[in-house]
Amino acid sequence: MSARSLRIVGALLLLPGFAGPATAEYGDVVINNYSDAAGMRPVIFPHWFHRVRFRCAACHADLGFKFKAGGNEINMMKIIDGEYCGACHNGEIAWSVENCDMCHSAKPGTPTQVHESTVQKLLAPAKPKPRQ
Amino acid sequence: MARLQRRFVFVALLCAACSVRGAGPWQDLADDGLHDPAGPGIGVLQQPGEALSVLPQDGAGNHVHWVKALRDGFITPRHALADEPPPAIDTTEIIMRDTSTLPFVRFPHRAHTEWLDCTICHDRLFERKVGTTPINMGAILQGKYCGVCHGAVAFPLTECNRCHSVRDVPVAKAAAPP
Structure with missing residues (x-):
């Protein structure tokens, strides 16, 4: 085993494609406007999953989703009425609302955020503010 | 012979380097720090690596x-x-x-x-x-x-x-x- 070979293996281990800390996907949105208080896990919205299937305009133009985590005051009544997530999660386009745990899947206490966002990484305070 | 052996060790180590880190940069949901591994939905949701590894790759995001x-x-x-x-x-x-x-x-x-x-x-x-x-x-x-x-x-x-x-x-x- 030459030193050169060892260096190649070492470099491979350090490649971004192979290495990196355990983090959720860039753009995952956590919504915890009401979840913690209601005794539910906060919601994780995986952007990566949805953009494979829908272009940005489908949700951000037609369904009224704001460009801010937690910016829409979404609650389950609105969803059941077909607003926001409920436009698709109605058992026709996507699975319906009785699958609570598929959205309400974050660790309890996780604050509302866009995961790995620049604002979160560079500008947010070190500790999240207590919920109002 | 010794040279062949060295090559075998090298290839084996390369494979190990790849397998240790998984199939790519995508973290399984249960280990991503955001999802609750104890949540009932965790085993049902699609894993990022499954969906994203077949798409054109990029170095960020x-x-x-x-x-x-x-x-x-x-x-x-x-x-x-x-x-x-x-x-x-x-x-x-x-x-x-x-x-x-x-x-x-x-x-x-x-x-x-x-x-x-x-x-x-x-x-x-x-x-x-x-x-x-x-x-x-x-x-x-x-x-x-x-x-x-x-x-x-x-x-x-x-x-x-x-x-x-x-x-x-x-x-x-x-x-x-x-």
Whole structure:
């Protein structure tokens, strides 16, 4: 085993494609406007999953989703009425609302955020503010 | 023989290096620090690696080149819930020259209109007339202008050169400063 070979293996281990800390996907949105208080896990919205299937305009133009985590005051009544997530999660386009745990899947206490966002990484305070 | 043995050890180590780190940069949901591994939904949800590893790769964000994935037909995301004709694609490009010592910014309308429609940016985020919106990196880093998406879901703000990509573009005569 030459030193050169060892260096190649070492470099491979350090490649971004192979290495990196355990983090959720860039753009995952956590919504915890009401979840913690209601005794539910906060919601994780995986952007990566949805953009494979829908272009940005489908949700951000037609369904009224704001460009801010937690910016829409979404609650389950609105969803059941077909607003926001409920436009698709109605058992026709996507699975319906009785699958609570598929959205309400974050660790309890996780604050509302866009995961790995620049604002979160560079500008947010070190500790999240207590919920109002 | 000893040489063959060394080669075998080398290949085995390469395989180990790959397998230790999994199939790519995508973390399984149960280990991603955000999902509750004790949640009942965790075993049902699609894993990022399953969906994203088959798409054109990129070095940042989701490690997916989303524009290429769409353009080359790897994905065919719907542009609306209803069966509507697709929005028009704008192919004009804007070169922004007020970039201090950095290369000029090239803004391609095409890549943006393939994913979005005009109303998302105009006129809420950007005026329609070139040069009238006071775009600057301070505001972008705080999530304004381009930073509404870049730095949140579109390729992140660490990718300076992808916007600041143009050097030495001759200024058109009509737009030339006096």
